[in-house]
Amino acid sequence: EVHLVESGGGLAQPGGSLRLSCAASGFTFRNYAMTWVRQAPGKGLEWVSGISGSDDSAFYTNSVRGRFTISRDNSKNMVYLQMNGLRADDTAVYYCAKGGDESCYSRADYWGQGTLVTVSS
């Protein structure tokens, strides 16, 4: 059974940093892309970043490019989102999701429960 567990959320000050982690189990991790999607309180879904299974491709939405970095450790079945220069509009629940195949150009077929990031002074 696929299992995704996010951690690392919490309260950060504007301009601060957080590192989100996602522990994956129940599938051959290196064979699948991984994605981060966020949802601001009471709002819709926003795709944030994705990384291919082989770690050779990473993509970002425009608003986080240059501030956020996605990475993965295929030996530990972990994916990370390093978030720097946090802003109030980064406040959201951040979901980790598994891709349908190795490429980032794929649906998100399993989702974690999410971790809440709040950016406030």
Added chain:
Amino acid sequence: DIVMTQSPDSLAVSLGERATINCKSSQSVLYSSNNKNYLAWYQQKPGQPPKLLIYWASTRESGVPDRFSAGGSGTDFTLTISSLQAEDVAVYYCQQYYSVPFTFGPGTKVDIK
């Protein structure tokens, strides 16, 4: 960026009746080399993460009830719930994964009339 729009914003349907949600992309999400539409549908119930229902515009995810169906191509897509059940109350999102950033529609809230 590809802009995804959905209509209606919300709808209320009687139990057992049909619900139809429309999704439109600002440019085609049909990849000509494999003739696949890079379009997915998700269901999100309150307090829960999204759940994948449909991918490649019309392929039902394993375990999804067959009352959920979807179709369309290019820029226009639909999700249909053929006979609404109480457990289908949720917000439904379409998403394109054709072009980065992989944008979502704003969502359509489905309720019981």
